[in-house]
Amino acid sequence: MRSDGAWDRDPVPDPLLRRLVGRVSVPPLAEQDAARLEAAIMSAVRREAARATAPAWWEIAARWAPAAAAAGLAAVVLSGLVLFGSPFSSSSAPEAAPETAAVAQVIGRYPGDAVLASLISGDDSDTLSPWSEP
Amino acid sequence: MSPTEGAGPRDHIAADAAAVERVLAGDAEAFAPMVRRFLQPAYNVAYRLLGNRQDAEDLVQEAFLTALANLRSFDRSRPFGPWFYRIVWTRGLNLRKSLARRAAEPLESERHPGTADPAADAERTELADTVLGALAELPERQRLIVQLFDLDGFSGAEIGEMLGLNPGTVRWYLHQGRRALRERLAPFQEALDEE
Numbered sequence: 001m002r003s004d005g006a007w008d009r010d011p012v013p014d015p016l017l018r019r020l021v022g023r024v025s026v027p028p029l030a031e032q033d034a035a036r037l038e039a040a041i042m043s044a045v046r047r048e049a050a051r052a053t054a055p056a057w058w059e060i061a062a063r064w065a066p067a068a069a070a071a072g073l074a075a076v077v078l079s080g081l082v083l084f085g086s087p088f089s090s091s092s093a094p095e096a097a098p099e100t101a102a103v104a105q106v107i108g109r110y111p112g113d114a115v116l117a118s119l120i121s122g123d124d125s126d127t128l129s130p131w132s133e134p
Numbered sequence: 135m136s137p138t139e140g141a142g143p144r145d146h147i148a149a150d151a152a153a154v155e156r157v158l159a160g161d162a163e164a165f166a167p168m169v170r171r172f173l174q175p176a177y178n179v180a181y182r183l184l185g186n187r188q189d190a191e192d193l194v195q196e197a198f199l200t201a202l203a204n205l206r207s208f209d210r211s212r213p214f215g216p217w218f219y220r221i222v223w224t225r226g227l228n229l230r231k232s233l234a235r236r237a238a239e240p241l242e243s244e245r246h247p248g249t250a251d252p253a254a255d256a257e258r259t260e261l262a263d264t265v266l267g268a269l270a271e272l273p274e275r276q277r278l279i280v281q282l283f284d285l286d287g288f289s290g291a292e293i294g295e296m297l298g299l300n301p302g303t304v305r306w307y308l309h310q311g312r313r314a315l316r317e318r319l320a321p322f323q324e325a326l327d328e329e
Contacts, residue, residue, distance in 0.1 A: 021269065
């Protein structure tokens with residue numbers, strides 16, 4: 001190889017070679033072929049871009065993880081309540097008050113006394129009922 | 135002039151960098167002007183390598199998608215073309231290997247249709263056969279470099295970047311290839327001059 005700088009820049013094009021080699025070379029893409037190929041490439045590019053921006057399953061999973069954890073916890077608590085009952089409520093049926101019969105007797109003796117009836121039935125409303133003489 | 139030059143190289147570097155920036159930001163349409171600009175030269179490179187239109191089109195499409203997938207690794211202070219042609223070239227070599235095609239096959243000739251003059255047709259056929267033979271006799275690297283430089287208009291630097299060679303080495307191969315072709319094709323110079 002010469003070292004006198006002959007390879008430092010490109011040679012001038014050779015028109016004869018260009019004509020001869022060009023004769024047996026396939027011509028460039030025709031306009032409609034180039035347009036078709038360009039459309040196919042851009043369609044693939046759009047598909048790839050859409051796929052790249054669509055979240056992956058693990059991203060979706062990570063996004064919903066806190067809500068899913070809360071829902072799971074709530075489900076466990078509710079299941080526990082259903083199966084074992086609430087610690088805040090009594091598991092047996094409410095007992096009948098032993099004084100029910102006596103109370104009925106007292107109310108029966110004063111049938112028109114609304115205040116007495118109200119006191120015995122446990123009505124704790126603050127509203128005052130109009131006073132009425134027995 | 136480089137096949138991808140038009141405006142100044144600096145203008146192209148800036149335009150390419152801006153387009154790449156937009157594509158990376160999610161604007162796929164910003165890739166369209168780049169596809170339009172580099173389609174034909176990329177097809178020429180692909181065709182020189184594979185020698186088949188359909189394979190060349192497939193390779194070009196694959197190369198654009200590879201470029202898109204690797205856009206983050208593209209150095210935006212440099213022109214897009216050589217980086218992209220390098221992708222076309224390396225993917226083309228892999229594809230060719232997988233297709234198990236010989237490199238000499240690219241000389242798929244498209245003869246001119248026959249004319250009313252059988253003698254002229256015969257002469258043209260002889261010329262085409264001689265050119266094809268002369269090209270086929272060249273070592274593959276020389277042949278590809280001659281075609282890319284003299285036919286497709288790539289610069290020595292662009293070819294060097296594509297093939298992973300020093301530009302000086304590319305020019306040396308070009309010189310060797312041209313010399314061999316000129317020797318073989320010299321008898322046809324007069325015929326061509328008369329046309």
